[in-house]
Amino acid sequence: MSVGGSSSDQDVELNLASIIDCFTVLITFLLASSSFLSLGILDAGVASGGVGVEKEPTPPIHVELKILSPEEYQLKVEGKTHIDRKIASTSITDELKTLKTQYPSVEALVLSAQDDINYNEVIKSMNQIRKTYPAVMLGGFE
Amino acid sequence: MKKKSLFKIGQVKKQSDEMSLQITSMADIFTIILVFLLKSFSSGSLNITPTAGLRMPAAQLEAPADVSALKLEISEKAIQIEGKAVTQLSQFKLEADDIGPNGTSKTLSEGLEKERKRQALISQSNEDVKNDSKIIVVADQRVPYKTIKAVLASAAVHGFTDFKLAVVNEEP
Numbered sequence: 001m002s003v004g005g006s007s008s009d010q011d012v013e014l015n016l017a018s019i020i021d022c023f024t025v026l027i028t029f030l031l032a033s034s035s036f037l038s039l040g041i042l043d044a045g046v047a048s049g050g051v052g053v054e055k056e057p058t059p060p061i062h063v064e065l066k067i068l069s070p071e072e073y074q075l076k077v078e079g080k081t082h083i084d085r086k087i088a089s090t091s092i093t094d095e096l097k098t099l100k101t102q103y104p105s106v107e108a109l110v111l112s113a114q115d116d117i118n119y120n121e122v123i124k125s126m127n128q129i130r131k132t133y134p135a136v137m138l139g140g141f142e
Numbered sequence: 143m144k145k146k147s148l149f150k151i152g153q154v155k156k157q158s159d160e161m162s163l164q165i166t167s168m169a170d171i172f173t174i175i176l177v178f179l180l181k182s183f184s185s186g187s188l189n190i191t192p193t194a195g196l197r198m199p200a201a202q203l204e205a206p207a208d209v210s211a212l213k214l215e216i217s218e219k220a221i222q223i224e225g226k227a228v229t230q231l232s233q234f235k236l237e238a239d240d241i242g243p244n245g246t247s248k249t250l251s252e253g254l255e256k257e258r259k260r261q262a263l264i265s266q267s268n269e270d271v272k273n274d275s276k277i278i279v280v281a282d283q284r285v286p287y288k289t290i291k292a293v294l295a296s297a298a299v300h301g302f303t304d305f306k307l308a309v310v311n312e313e314p
Contacts, residue, residue, distance in 0.1 A: 016165045016166065016168075016169050017165070019169060020165055020168060020169060020172065023169070023172035023173070023176055024172070026176055027172060027175055027176055027179060030176070030179035030180065030183055031179065033183070034179055034182055034183060035182075038310070038311035039190055039198075039308055039309070039310060039311065040201070040203035040308070040309055040310075040311045041203070041209055041278070041306045041307065041308060041309070042201055042203070042306070042307040042309055043304075043305070043306060043307075044305045044306075044307050045303065045304070045305065046294055046295075046298045046303060046305070067287075112287075113287040114287065115286060115287055115288035115291075116286055116287070116288070117286065117287045118283060118284055118285070118286060118287075119199060119281050119282070119283050119284070119285040119286070119287065119290055120199040120283035120284070122287060122290070123199035123200075123201050123283070123307065123309055124199070124201070126201070126307075127201040127202055138290070138291075138294060138305070140287070140291055141245065141291060141294075141295055
């Protein structure tokens with residue numbers, strides 16, 4: 001405590017220049033390395049051929065789905081049940097769920113398509129099928 | 143009539159020599175931008191740089207994968223292996239003379255054969271490196287299934303049987 005001393009009020013000015021420098025560098029780096037698209041991976045196998053394909057025990061049914069057009073699919077089931085019919089794209093999930101309920105041990109399905117079907121349709125179908133059958137193999141190889 | 147002078151003597155305003163830069167607002171903006179970019183920053187995820195104009199299909203995935211494998215890209219005009227064009231395409235389709243009797247692409251098969259030999263050479267000198275059957279396929283969503291079949295068949299014949307199809311993660 002000082003008697004008769006002058007007040008020690010001082011105006012402290014915050015120097016933002018160096019903070020701005022740091023921010024500029026950080027933002028430039030982050031903008032250069034940022035990715036606004038999140039990429040992922042869909043696992044797919046090949047239904048026939050190739051080296052290194054492991055043989056698995058024969059499942060009770062073999063399910064094959066072929067994309068005829070974006071609206072129409074052909075469902076083929078062989079084994080303990082025989083099915084060969086055309087189905088609408090809107091009823092794929094229901095049909096596969098019915099099969100899954102009957103044969104819960106079957107985890108794989110073969111997906112193929114007409115030659116002119118776009119890759120986007122194949123991916124959309126895989127996305128839908130994976131909810132019921134997690135292992136989707138691409139087929140249609142002659 | 144008295145003329146009004148624009149310059150009145152004795153009433154010249156003093157201009158300050160000092161000019162202070164207002165950077166408080168800039169600091170606020172930078173802070174907000176920095177917080178946003180830090181939030182969206184992620185490292186170690188799948189690192190793919192598609193060719194300009196390539197539109198990847200979208201799918202809903204549980205979590206983005208971190209996979210390191212051979213990258214094969216199918217665009218409108220070419221098929222590239224690790225960024226190097228090996229096969230020419232015409233509007234996403236293979237040339238007729240490039241398709242072999244078993245449905246594979248001859249030029250693509252040559253490129254994949256080279257990659258296999260390179261991997262075998264590396265694994266000979268480094269025991270930790272083994273022949274990898276994984277292959278990441280980055281394809282445009284407009285590629286017809288016929289081209290996809292030829293590419294997959296070519297890859298499978300050369301031991302690349304574990305296909306990882308790269309897609310854009312779609313929000314559910």
